[in-house]
Amino acid sequence: MKKILFGFLFVLSFALLAACSGGNEEAQPADNDSEKKDKGVVNLYTSRHYEADDEIYAAFTKETGIKVNVVKGEENELIERLSREGAATEADLFMTSDAGRLHWAKDKNLLQRADSKTLAANIPENLRDKDNQWFGLTKRARVIVYSKDRVKPSELSTYEDLTDAKWKGKVLVRPSENVYNQSLLASFITLNGEDKAKEWAKGIVGNMARDPQGGDRDQAKAIVAGEGDVAIMNTYYVGVMANSEDPEEVKVAEKVGVFFPNQETDGTHINVSGAGLTKHAKNKENAIKLMEFLSAEESQGKFAEANFEYPVNPNVEPSELLKSWGDFKAQELNLSELGENNAAAVKLLNEVGWK
Template identity: 60%
Template sequence: MKKLFTLLVFSMLLLLVACSDSNSGTQKESEQNTDNTKQEATTESKEVNLYTSRHYDVDDELYKAFEQETGIKVNVIKGEPDELLERIKREGDATKADVFLTADVARLFRAKEDGLLQAVSSDTLTQQVPEKFQDADQMWYGLTKRARVIVYNKETVKPEELSTYEALTEDTWKGRVLIRSSENVYNQSLLASFIEIDGEEKAKEWANGLVANFARNPEGGDRDQAKAIAAGIGDVAIMNTYYYGQMLNSAEPEEVKVAERLGVFFPNQDTTGTHVNISGAGVIKASKNKDNAVKLLEYLTAPAAQAVFAEANYEYPVNPEASSSELLTSWGEFKEQDIPLSTLGDHNAKAVMIFNEVGWK
């Protein structure tokens, strides 16, 4: 069974994580006394408090592996991203939060703009996370990445009919396009990327053209768009790759059936590239355990942990030295948009304004 195989591979990868060389750029202070007593010379806490909006089992397993390797306890507080940010603001300097981890650059940008994060200087993070996937001021770093692609009904659409995001605004796709609400941050960042590449006017033209081709008013999440294709409501949808991977390997047979009827297409390969976003994290400005927080980020961006993310949750590694999963590899390499991801946060407000102007619900 797929699930059993994945669990087996996952267990093997966890062993790799536990045995990997944690080449941390923030090393412990060495103790200079030669006494046989094993008294610790540091008052630093052996814990790190993580506020995260991610809810995947793989994350929890990696935190446990980190604890086993370092002896640092990871206290996990989960919640919706905006709620967590408001909680950190409300708690102020008294907050227990050390790390904020969430999906989408726009949320990390918001945390930075609100003055909740601090700069982190780590040679290890700089080496493990490409410049494109980290904040210019070292306030946040990417942990995983996902592409926002076109999925299509293999019975009604041939892949050669697909080309770019822009082409989905053509008359041939009228009444055939599915996508979630404009309130969704993934769509806001997608439009923000178009603003960065082509300017506001062309971005607005695209959004307006896509609205004209909607198969229905936006509703539900990415998986719901895939299910709507299988139900014959539309023929193509824009969704994140990891959702599609999760459906292909779902414990629910119906989700697997839906996913198997679909194909995945990486748009704009001959032009500007496919839109890519991240899950990422930053160290809280009022952190009481900064060194431990940095160690956790270094651990999660190391090749072994990156491979676990890819295998168990179908997310692309940000670390170029990490191996990807068999499924992701089977989709082939693809050209990514060549823009600093921080610009997605810069243009978020403009993207929301455009969505409102064109009537994207």
């Protein structure tokens, strides 16, 4: 009887041990499969509205398995939304144009530091925030656009020359509320001080062909319409018009030229579109991976070809159209200073009556 009882207990113990071991072996592969299928998400708030961007996000998902959820809106609305949502926000990344706007987000305590060796290697130091709270991903130059019929390139030289009496009633530019103009003036404050920056702004106001109005493309259209001879514009918009589905915009682009000012002095003003890691990001690692992907050579090439923006990655060539305009010397300053000097720039623009 004892032998039978012992044998029964032995068999029961072995069966229980086997059952426990079998359960563990089945559970482990299920966890691994789950990790392979679901790499998580990254939630992006962006003011950029380009098909090329969506294609790059899709390529990122295909390569990493990380889904990109995109919320698009106007930059000021998105900044306000981030402020309102606070710690409850789903946003992991904030992306917009102009270092000034990126600085606003930082100044409102909406971003956090993101340290990445890949971003440091792909993006020059002057094109990213001093505290690594935002990173430039594409570049644009703010240049002088001129009428090919009425202006010779040899007549052009510097931003400062546009205040000369020979350009009286001939200069076209956007309103002072536009952040591109604010950042341009902020760069002059950094390079030359507030007094000279104010003097320049006052001179531009004195030479305006009309009250400031419209966007950059409207300035080019006004040149062709004969309202003025020269305009201050971003290169990006000339590229967009040259490749527009609207034949009238293509005609406008054909009738204007691009001139890079200040090649013998401080260089041409540049700005960026960029992204920053939000303060309350729930998917921090995925967000940094997306920024790294956007700064890599393949993505930079797509930005350059499809959107007519200059790549920030020094290993990537500009598009053929941008190359046709020639190389240029850019201002040498950290773009963080555009945001830091924004309030002073706005003050000067108001003081000189730049509407």
